[in-house]
Amino acid sequence: NTTDAYRCDLTDFIDFCSSRNVFQITDIERSDLNSYILKLREENYSPSSVTRKVASLRGFFKWFCANEYGVKNPAQTLEQPKLPKKLPKVMTVDELETILNSDLSPVEVLIVELLYGCGLRVSELVNLRLNNIDINSKYIQCFGKGSKERIVPFGKKAADAINMYLKVRDVIVLKNNLSDNKILFLKDNGKQISRQDVYNFIREQGKKIHKHVSPHTLRHSFATHLLENGADLRVVQELLGHSDVSTTQLYTHITKKRLK
Numbered sequence: 001n002t003t004d005a006y007r008c009d010l011t012d013f014i015d016f017c018s019s020r021n022v023f024q025i026t027d028i029e030r031s032d033l034n035s036y037i038l039k040l041r042e043e044n045y046s047p048s049s050v051t052r053k054v055a056s057l058r059g060f061f062k063w064f065c066a067n068e069y070g071v072k073n074p075a076q077t078l079e080q081p082k083l084p085k086k087l088p089k090v091m092t093v094d095e096l097e098t099i100l101n102s103d104l105s106p107v108e109v110l111i112v113e114l115l116y117g118c119g120l121r122v123s124e125l126v127n128l129r130l131n132n133i134d135i136n137s138k139y140i141q142c143f144g145k146g147s148k149e150r151i152v153p154f155g156k157k158a159a160d161a162i163n164m165y166l167k168v169r170d171v172i173v174l175k176n177n178l179s180d181n182k183i184l185f186l187k188d189n190g191k192q193i194s195r196q197d198v199y200n201f202i203r204e205q206g207k208k209i210h211k212h213v214s215p216h217t218l219r220h221s222f223a224t225h226l227l228e229n230g231a232d233l234r235v236v237q238e239l240l241g242h243s244d245v246s247t248t249q250l251y252t253h254i255t256k257k258r259l260k
Contacts, residue, residue: 001123009056025064030074033057037081051081087254088220095209096221102208106165107185111198112205113158114140115215119222119240120152121145122195122215128184135159144241152239223251 016036022028036057040050061075096116100109114120114128124142132141139153154162173180176190185193198215206213219240226236237248 005052006056006059009053010060013053013057026070026072028074030078033074033078047081047083051083054078054080085250087257088250089211089213089217090221090224090254091209091211091213091217093225095211096218098209099205102205106161106168107193108201110158110161110165111185111201112218113161114154115198115202115218116222117158118142118152118154119219121219122198125215126185126193126195126198130182130184133162133184135162142241148241148243150238150241220251220254223248224254227251228255 013036016039017023017028017032020032020035022032037050037054040053045053058075058078058080061073064070065073096112100112104112111125114125115122118140120128120140120142121144124144128140128142134140138155138159139151141149141151143149169184169186172178172186172188172190175188178186178190183192187193187197202213202215202218206217223236223240226239227233233245233248233252236251237245240248242248
Protein backbone atom coordinates (compact mmCIF):
# COMPACT_ATOMS: atom_id res chain seq x y z
CA ASN A 1 0.00 0.00 0.00
CA THR A 2 2.85 2.37 0.86
CA THR A 3 4.61 1.60 -2.43
CA ASP A 4 1.41 2.22 -4.41
CA ALA A 5 0.72 5.47 -2.56
CA TYR A 6 4.25 6.85 -3.08
CA ARG A 7 4.26 5.82 -6.74
CA CYS A 8 0.94 7.60 -7.21
CA ASP A 9 2.28 10.75 -5.46
CA LEU A 10 5.45 10.87 -7.56
CA THR A 11 3.59 10.22 -10.83
CA ASP A 12 1.21 13.06 -10.01
CA PHE A 13 4.15 15.42 -9.34
CA ILE A 14 6.02 14.39 -12.51
CA ASP A 15 2.83 15.03 -14.55
CA PHE A 16 2.58 18.47 -12.91
CA CYS A 17 6.23 19.22 -13.85
CA SER A 18 5.56 18.13 -17.44
CA SER A 19 2.66 20.60 -17.61
CA ARG A 20 5.22 23.30 -16.67
CA ASN A 21 7.56 22.07 -19.47
CA VAL A 22 10.04 20.57 -16.99
CA PHE A 23 11.00 17.14 -18.33
CA GLN A 24 14.28 16.34 -16.53
CA ILE A 25 14.40 15.58 -12.81
CA THR A 26 17.66 17.53 -12.55
CA ASP A 27 15.83 20.61 -13.90
CA ILE A 28 13.24 20.62 -11.10
CA GLU A 29 13.51 23.74 -8.94
CA ARG A 30 12.22 24.57 -5.48
CA SER A 31 9.65 26.87 -7.16
CA ASP A 32 8.16 23.81 -8.92
CA LEU A 33 7.68 22.12 -5.54
CA ASN A 34 6.13 25.24 -4.02
CA SER A 35 3.72 25.61 -6.96
CA TYR A 36 2.76 21.93 -6.70
CA ILE A 37 1.94 22.22 -2.97
CA LEU A 38 -0.07 25.38 -3.68
CA LYS A 39 -2.02 23.49 -6.38
CA LEU A 40 -2.81 20.68 -3.90
CA ARG A 41 -4.18 23.20 -1.40
CA GLU A 42 -6.26 24.92 -4.09
CA GLU A 43 -7.69 21.50 -5.00
CA ASN A 44 -8.75 21.12 -1.34
CA TYR A 45 -6.53 18.16 -0.48
CA SER A 46 -6.66 17.46 3.26
CA PRO A 47 -3.63 18.51 5.34
CA SER A 48 -2.74 14.84 5.95
CA SER A 49 -2.77 14.12 2.19
CA VAL A 50 -0.52 17.13 1.49
CA THR A 51 1.84 15.98 4.28
CA ARG A 52 2.04 12.49 2.76
CA LYS A 53 2.77 13.89 -0.72
CA VAL A 54 5.49 16.18 0.68
CA ALA A 55 7.02 13.18 2.49
CA SER A 56 7.03 11.25 -0.82
CA LEU A 57 8.89 14.08 -2.59
CA ARG A 58 11.41 14.59 0.21
CA GLY A 59 12.12 10.86 0.32
CA PHE A 60 12.49 10.64 -3.44
CA PHE A 61 14.92 13.55 -3.80
CA LYS A 62 16.97 12.35 -0.82
CA TRP A 63 17.29 8.93 -2.48
CA PHE A 64 18.01 10.57 -5.87
CA CYS A 65 20.98 12.51 -4.46
CA ALA A 66 22.22 9.69 -2.20
CA ASN A 67 22.53 7.47 -5.27
CA GLU A 68 24.34 10.28 -7.13
CA TYR A 69 21.80 10.64 -9.93
CA GLY A 70 22.02 14.38 -9.25
CA VAL A 71 23.66 16.81 -6.83
CA LYS A 72 20.81 19.29 -6.31
CA ASN A 73 18.04 18.47 -3.81
CA PRO A 74 15.23 21.03 -4.27
CA ALA A 75 13.26 19.41 -1.43
CA GLN A 76 16.05 19.65 1.15
CA THR A 77 14.58 22.57 3.10
CA LEU A 78 10.96 21.73 2.28
CA GLU A 79 9.03 21.73 5.55
CA GLN A 80 6.28 19.33 6.42
CA PRO A 81 2.92 21.12 6.84
CA LYS A 82 1.75 21.24 10.47
CA LEU A 83 -1.11 18.84 11.03
CA PRO A 84 -3.99 19.70 13.34
CA LYS A 85 -4.06 17.18 16.21
CA LYS A 86 -7.34 15.31 16.02
CA LEU A 87 -8.48 12.91 18.71
CA PRO A 88 -9.50 9.55 17.25
CA LYS A 89 -13.17 8.58 17.43
CA VAL A 90 -13.96 5.82 19.91
CA MET A 91 -17.00 3.71 20.71
CA THR A 92 -18.47 3.05 24.14
CA VAL A 93 -18.56 -0.43 25.68
CA ASP A 94 -22.39 -0.35 25.36
CA GLU A 95 -22.16 0.40 21.63
CA LEU A 96 -19.82 -2.55 21.13
CA GLU A 97 -22.17 -4.77 23.15
CA THR A 98 -25.05 -3.65 20.90
CA ILE A 99 -23.10 -4.77 17.81
CA LEU A 100 -21.94 -8.08 19.33
CA ASN A 101 -25.46 -8.90 20.57
CA SER A 102 -27.00 -8.30 17.14
CA ASP A 103 -27.50 -11.03 14.55
CA LEU A 104 -23.90 -11.75 13.49
CA SER A 105 -22.48 -14.84 11.79
CA PRO A 106 -19.50 -16.67 13.42
CA VAL A 107 -17.01 -14.99 11.04
CA GLU A 108 -18.50 -11.54 11.78
CA VAL A 109 -18.33 -12.10 15.55
CA LEU A 110 -14.67 -13.10 15.23
CA ILE A 111 -13.81 -10.03 13.13
CA VAL A 112 -15.25 -7.74 15.84
CA GLU A 113 -13.59 -9.73 18.64
CA LEU A 114 -10.15 -9.48 17.05
CA LEU A 115 -10.38 -5.84 15.93
CA TYR A 116 -11.67 -4.73 19.34
CA GLY A 117 -10.43 -7.46 21.69
CA CYS A 118 -6.89 -7.51 20.27
CA GLY A 119 -6.63 -4.07 18.67
CA LEU A 120 -5.52 -5.49 15.31
CA ARG A 121 -5.15 -3.33 12.21
CA VAL A 122 -7.39 -4.43 9.34
CA SER A 123 -4.38 -5.53 7.24
CA GLU A 124 -3.10 -7.65 10.17
CA LEU A 125 -6.54 -9.22 10.53
CA VAL A 126 -7.06 -10.28 6.89
CA ASN A 127 -3.54 -11.74 6.65
CA LEU A 128 -3.82 -13.94 9.74
CA ARG A 129 -3.02 -17.62 9.20
CA LEU A 130 -4.12 -20.60 11.29
CA ASN A 131 -0.61 -21.10 12.64
CA ASN A 132 -0.58 -17.50 13.96
CA ILE A 133 -3.13 -18.46 16.62
CA ASP A 134 -2.34 -20.43 19.77
CA ILE A 135 -5.72 -21.41 21.21
CA ASN A 136 -4.28 -23.06 24.34
CA SER A 137 -1.99 -20.18 25.37
CA LYS A 138 -4.52 -17.62 24.06
CA TYR A 139 -2.29 -15.42 21.96
CA ILE A 140 -2.03 -14.25 18.36
CA GLN A 141 1.18 -13.65 16.45
CA CYS A 142 0.62 -10.86 13.95
CA PHE A 143 2.73 -8.83 11.55
CA GLY A 144 2.20 -5.07 11.53
CA LYS A 145 3.63 -2.16 9.57
CA GLY A 146 7.07 -2.88 8.15
CA SER A 147 6.50 -6.60 8.90
CA LYS A 148 7.11 -5.96 12.62
CA GLU A 149 6.02 -9.02 14.58
CA ARG A 150 4.13 -8.81 17.85
CA ILE A 151 2.31 -11.16 20.19
CA VAL A 152 -1.18 -10.15 21.35
CA PRO A 153 -3.15 -12.04 24.02
CA PHE A 154 -6.88 -12.66 23.72
CA GLY A 155 -9.60 -13.54 26.23
CA LYS A 156 -12.26 -16.19 26.61
CA LYS A 157 -14.84 -14.50 24.34
CA ALA A 158 -12.35 -14.30 21.46
CA ALA A 159 -11.31 -17.93 22.09
CA ASP A 160 -14.97 -19.04 21.89
CA ALA A 161 -15.43 -16.99 18.70
CA ILE A 162 -12.33 -18.60 17.13
CA ASN A 163 -13.57 -22.13 17.94
CA MET A 164 -17.04 -21.35 16.54
CA TYR A 165 -15.63 -19.90 13.34
CA LEU A 166 -13.12 -22.74 12.77
CA LYS A 167 -16.05 -25.19 12.49
CA VAL A 168 -17.60 -22.94 9.80
CA ARG A 169 -14.22 -22.60 8.08
CA ASP A 170 -13.82 -26.41 7.85
CA VAL A 171 -17.17 -26.56 6.02
CA ILE A 172 -16.06 -23.79 3.58
CA VAL A 173 -12.81 -25.66 2.84
CA LEU A 174 -14.73 -28.92 2.15
CA LYS A 175 -17.53 -27.24 0.17
CA ASN A 176 -15.10 -25.46 -2.15
CA ASN A 177 -12.76 -28.46 -2.36
CA LEU A 178 -9.80 -26.28 -1.34
CA SER A 179 -6.25 -27.45 -0.83
CA ASP A 180 -6.08 -25.57 2.48
CA ASN A 181 -3.76 -22.55 2.26
CA LYS A 182 -4.11 -21.92 6.04
CA ILE A 183 -5.44 -18.36 5.61
CA LEU A 184 -7.75 -17.82 8.61
CA PHE A 185 -10.52 -15.66 7.12
CA LEU A 186 -12.29 -17.18 4.13
CA LYS A 187 -15.47 -16.11 2.35
CA ASP A 188 -18.22 -18.61 1.49
CA ASN A 189 -16.70 -19.05 -1.99
CA GLY A 190 -13.33 -20.04 -0.43
CA LYS A 191 -11.53 -16.81 -1.32
CA GLN A 192 -9.62 -14.77 1.26
CA ILE A 193 -11.56 -11.94 2.92
CA SER A 194 -10.26 -8.56 1.73
CA ARG A 195 -9.68 -5.31 3.60
CA GLN A 196 -12.61 -3.81 1.70
CA ASP A 197 -14.93 -6.63 2.84
CA VAL A 198 -14.04 -5.83 6.47
CA TYR A 199 -14.49 -2.07 5.92
CA ASN A 200 -17.94 -2.61 4.39
CA PHE A 201 -19.02 -4.96 7.20
CA ILE A 202 -17.88 -2.58 9.98
CA ARG A 203 -19.51 0.40 8.25
CA GLU A 204 -22.81 -1.52 8.23
CA GLN A 205 -22.42 -2.28 11.96
CA GLY A 206 -21.97 1.45 12.62
CA LYS A 207 -25.51 2.03 11.35
CA LYS A 208 -26.83 -0.01 14.29
CA ILE A 209 -25.40 2.59 16.71
CA HIS A 210 -25.94 5.55 14.32
CA LYS A 211 -22.21 6.24 14.01
CA HIS A 212 -19.75 6.30 11.14
CA VAL A 213 -17.15 3.71 12.20
CA SER A 214 -14.22 1.98 10.53
CA PRO A 215 -12.09 -1.03 11.57
CA HIS A 216 -9.59 1.45 13.05
CA THR A 217 -12.34 2.86 15.31
CA LEU A 218 -12.40 -0.53 17.06
CA ARG A 219 -8.60 -0.42 17.48
CA HIS A 220 -8.89 3.10 18.98
CA SER A 221 -11.64 1.85 21.31
CA PHE A 222 -9.48 -1.12 22.40
CA ALA A 223 -6.63 1.22 23.44
CA THR A 224 -8.88 3.81 25.10
CA HIS A 225 -10.87 1.27 27.13
CA LEU A 226 -7.66 -0.39 28.34
CA LEU A 227 -6.23 2.93 29.54
CA GLU A 228 -9.52 3.96 31.14
CA ASN A 229 -9.47 0.74 33.13
CA GLY A 230 -5.96 1.23 34.47
CA ALA A 231 -3.70 -0.45 31.89
CA ASP A 232 -0.10 0.78 31.71
CA LEU A 233 0.71 3.04 28.75
CA ARG A 234 3.81 0.97 27.84
CA VAL A 235 1.76 -2.22 27.83
CA VAL A 236 -0.82 -0.64 25.50
CA GLN A 237 2.06 0.54 23.28
CA GLU A 238 3.30 -3.07 23.02
CA LEU A 239 -0.20 -4.40 22.30
CA LEU A 240 -0.80 -1.84 19.54
CA GLY A 241 2.66 -2.36 18.03
CA HIS A 242 3.59 1.34 18.17
CA SER A 243 7.34 1.88 17.79
CA ASP A 244 7.10 5.27 19.55
CA VAL A 245 5.22 5.77 22.82
CA SER A 246 4.26 9.33 21.76
CA THR A 247 1.85 7.73 19.25
CA THR A 248 0.18 5.81 22.08
CA GLN A 249 0.02 8.93 24.29
CA LEU A 250 -2.68 10.29 21.99
CA TYR A 251 -5.12 7.94 23.78
CA THR A 252 -4.37 9.48 27.16
CA HIS A 253 -5.84 12.74 25.82
CA ILE A 254 -9.11 10.96 25.08
CA THR A 255 -9.35 9.55 28.60
CA LYS A 256 -8.63 13.02 30.08
CA LYS A 257 -11.37 14.47 27.88
CA ARG A 258 -13.77 11.80 29.10
CA LEU A 259 -12.87 12.54 32.74
CA LYS A 260 -13.65 16.25 32.26
